Amino acid sequence: MSFADLGLSDQLLRAVEESGYTVPTPIQKQAIPSVLMGKDLIGIAQTGTGKTAAFVLPMIDILGEGRSRARMPRSLILEPTRELAAQVAENFDKYGKYHKLSMALLIGGVSMGDQLKALEKGVDVLIATPGRLMDLFGRGKIMLNGCNLLVIDEADRMLDMGFIPDIEEICTKLPANRQTLLFSATMPPPIKKLSDRFLTSPKSVEVSRPATANTSIAQFLVETDSRRKRETLLSLLRSETINTAIIFCNRKTTVRELATSLKRDGFSAGEIHGDMEQRDRIAELDRFKAGTINILVASDVAARGLDVKGVSHVFNYDAPWHPDDYIHRIGRTGRAGATGTAYTFATSADAEAIENIEKLTGMKIERLGKAERAAPEAKAVPEKKAAPEKKAAPERAPRAEKPARAPKAARVTPEAQAAPEPKAPRPAPRPAPAAVKPAPMTDDDADDGWNGPMPGFLNFKLGG
Numbered sequence: 025m026s027f028a029d030l031g032l033s034d035q036l037l038r039a040v041e042e043s044g045y046t047v048p049t050p051i052q053k054q055a056i057p058s059v060l061m062g063k064d065l066i067g068i069a070q071t072g073t074g075k076t077a078a079f080v081l082p083m084i085d086i087l088g089e090g091r092s093r094a095r096m097p098r099s100l101i102l103e104p105t106r107e108l109a110a111q112v113a114e115n116f117d118k119y120g121k122y123h124k125l126s127m128a129l130l131i132g133g134v135s136m137g138d139q140l141k142a143l144e145k146g147v148d149v150l151i152a153t154p155g156r157l158m159d160l161f162g163r164g165k166i167m168l169n170g171c172n173l174l175v176i177d178e179a180d181r182m183l184d185m186g187f188i189p190d191i192e193e194i195c196t197k198l199p200a201n202r203q204t205l206l207f208s209a210t211m212p213p214p215i216k217k218l219s220d221r222f223l224t225s226p227k228s229v230e231v232s233r234p235a236t237a238n239t240s241i242a243q244f245l246v247e248t249d250s251r252r253k254r255e256t257l258l259s260l261l262r263s264e265t266i267n268t269a270i271i272f273c274n275r276k277t278t279v280r281e282l283a284t285s286l287k288r289d290g291f292s293a294g295e296i297h298g299d300m301e302q303r304d305r306i307a308e309l310d311r312f313k314a315g316t317i318n319i320l321v322a323s324d325v326a327a328r329g330l331d332v333k334g335v336s337h338v339f340n341y342d343a344p345w346h347p348d349d350y351i352h353r354i355g356r357t358g359r360a361g362a363t364g365t366a367y368t369f370a371t372s373a374d375a376e377a378i379e380n381i382e383k384l385t386g387m388k389i390e391r392l393g394k395a396e397r398a399a400p401e402a403k404a405v406p407e408k409k410a411a412p413e414k415k416a417a418p419e420r421a422p423r424a425e426k427p428a429r430a431p432k433a434a435r436v437t438p439e440a441q442a443a444p445e446p447k448a449p450r451p452a453p454r455p456a457p458a459a460v461k462p463a464p465m466t467d468d469d470a471d472d473g474w475n476g477p478m479p480g481f482l483n484f485k486l487g488g
Contacts, residue, residue, distance in 0.1 A: 067230075087125055143166055168197045246369050270353075295308065339367050
């Protein structure tokens with residue numbers, strides 16, 4: 025099946041072909057015809073399956089006829105993050121270049137003035153995050169009663185971020201007779217309740233089991249500890265053939281520190297996190313897409329809003345706290361039929377998080393050979409220990425002599441008293457007189473009846 029078989033206009037087919045696409049993805053094959061027929065739709069598809077084009081393409085043709093009015097957008101697309109909203113806007117620019125459609129992007133972190141000017145002129149497509157949209161609506165700057173087509177994208181992410189109450193309120197401000205499209209990677213009960221309330225007899229399209237990882241992504245678990253994470257990352261970055269890579273961290277401080285460290289080590293790296301101004305985040309993304317930098321260190325703010333061709337690797341420097349985030353993180357690679365590689369670093373403290381990820385995906389992540397990775401380190405350890413062992417040998421030698429000195433403490437015994445007598449010859453003068461002693465001693469001296477040493481002593485003196 026080709027795009028021409030889906031019922032799209034010639035102008036749209038031309039734009040799609042010029043973008044380099046010839047065959048629609050499964051979600052596009054199933055969703056586009058139903059959307060063109062004006063039906064409500066629930067699309068369950070993992071990230072990276074082409075679901076954005078699944079609603080952007082038919083919307084362009086639907087809006088091709090009609091006219092916009094000031095402050096009354098004809099269609100509304102709700103996105104959970106600024107990055108994803110900007111990504112959808114880029115899709116409209118790319119595929120709608122042969123259609124005369126006006127578009128406005130309502131996101132936080134940028135000046136509201138330009139957004140208000142666009143709304144005053146009237147827009148065919150309004151792409152917004154719930155927070156900024158509710159802000160403008162509260163100020164009376166926008167009316168939604170002319171919006172006949174609503175898209176709720178990444179609904180499960182909206183749920184995680186606490187936007188469901190805002191979405192419910194927004195839905196009540198739109199015409200009851202409208203077309204509603206809801207896309208989500210998973211379908212938890214609150215999202216099912218939302219769809220039951222605001223969609224009318226929707227067609228359900230599911231191209232893969234909920235929360236399954238893209239099979240074109242090779243996934244590996246790298247067991248390590250917190251002190252060796254950077255060393256392990258550097259080793260992989262230097263050994264792998266990296267085209268472009270995204271490294272995800274759980275904390276903004278970690279993002280900043282790691283990006284700085286990588287730059288210091290000679291890598292072309294950038295960073296993106298929630299503390300940055302929107303213009304700075306956009307600038308970093310533009311550098312990454314242009315190839316000025318090929319490594320982007322990011323927090324989860326970019327997990328679902330980034331679509332860059334050719335991302336070869338994803339590194340989960342920190343194991344994600346929520347298993348759903350794992351699916352969306354690694355989904356930044358292996359997109360549009362390409363292959364990719366995802367590494368997840370896991371410490372002993374991450375055991376529960378990894379278990380939850382494997383339960384959600386229904387597969388066990390391949391562990392890298394721990395013995396193989398430990399081998400280089402094991403070789404280095406004995407070398408370090410060898411030196412202390414050699415130093416220990418001379419230290420033990422003096423200890424071995426201590427038992428020989430022990431008899432000194434035992435000299436109080438009669439046996440010990442005898443021991444000093446053999447040592448008495450140590451002074452040189454004593455052996456010489458001992459040799460002279462037998463000379464004055466005669467048999468006559470012995471017969472004199474003297475038993476004490478006195479006669480011998482006197483004889484010694486006399487003989488001396």
